[in-house]
Amino acid sequence: MNSQACSAVKRIADSTVRRLSVYLRFLEGSTSRGQSTISSEELAKHGGTTSAQVRKDLSFFGSFGKRGLGYAVPELTESLREILGLQRQWNVVIVGAGKIGTALAQYHGFKSRGFNVVAVYDTDARKIGSKWEGHVVRDVASITSDLGERPAEIAVLAVPADVAQAAVDRLVSAGIRAILNFAPVQLQVPGDVALRSVNMAMELESLSFELTNRDR
Amino acid sequence: MNSQACSAVKRIADSTVRRLSVYLRFLEGSTSRGQSTISSEELAKHGGTTSAQVRKDLSFFGSFGKRGLGYAVPELTESLREILGLQRQWNVVIVGAGKIGTALAQYHGFKSRGFNVVAVYDTDARKIGSKWEGHVVRDVASITSDLGERPAEIAVLAVPADVAQAAVDRLVSAGIRAILNFAPVQLQVPGDVALRSVNMAMELESLSFELTNRDR
DNA sequence: CCTACTTTGTGAATGAATTCACAAGCCTGC
């Protein structure tokens, strides 16, 4: 019956972690809305799931609520931030200063959640040296020595698909620990490097499938 | 033992559909690479899964391979396009001409797969009327009558989180059938509207969790 | 202090997705 975010004793499903992130985002809104306590039922409604799922998700990490009452919003917010590893800052590099890389580099939603963009890289000589929002675009060739001096844990990959694997190999040998990939290819990484991909074409195609097959 | 993409008799898991999309993308590369036949093993290697999974995924829709030989690349490509509903064109509107909306409107990867951006909308008077890449930014107030004249099936939502639900309600009542959401909120839609969300903060937080808890 | 009511936390049950394992089918070479 303790409330500490105990270190995961068994493997936690990715789906659980993603829901925790959704709960956290809603809770941060609730705090500013001045609500002091919240039930699993309410959390579920705004997280697109069920109250049993919410309680099960939380139960993997400890016991955070009061029976008959619900969860204290500030405490649960804090616990979720701790579970997700958001109490520290993460350094992020963006590789590929094209259309999507530029949008991401300027996105304020990253910084406000502890993800600091520390550098932007490209290979295009015309882009190297130019800057926006305080970031000078640097030559990707300097990435290994840069990471040696000022380490970054996470890379956001926004380069064309045909050079994505080469860019990953370079990042991995430079010591990066996690990659968020926007190129529509399946990348190979060593087991100790975390990888997530955002594949927008895949999302659109899954919508296409659903529209096509709704009349089942 | 027929090869037609028969209409789904039982519910197809979303994870299956997403993998089909990945297989298709790799196959399109294989064609240009001049490979005429491919095994489930090879497809699996490049799709980040197992050969049994590939065969099971395909088996929901028919029988596309030759035993002892594998799959004919052009035929399988065609079948996957048919299954995913990609033999037609889809009209797409982008709502929110900000940083991410702009990047998406200019992205060539959509058009090349049959998703045509037919309009871009915003509320900001300074943006309305300006144009890039052939798209004039239109006032979101005209969306209902525009969709009446020239229907679009899919909306890409790239507006701030606090107005996202209102924008969805407007799109739904204008008759949109599917939404790809980039705002980090859980949206409510009627059951007959398809919804996918791309939540980049969630991806980053899931990476943060993995980095934090690798030492389990 | 006791009763009525609420909501959590969690084993057990169910349901869904993946993996196993192998018969069936096709190709090649002799």
Next chain:
DNA sequence: GCAGGCTTGTGAATTCATTCACAAAGTAGG
């Protein structure tokens, strides 16, 4: 045309995730 080698297609087994259902624990009000 038969043997040997390969690869598909698919039920059965297994693993993983969600939902159920209820005891336990708390609140509130008299």
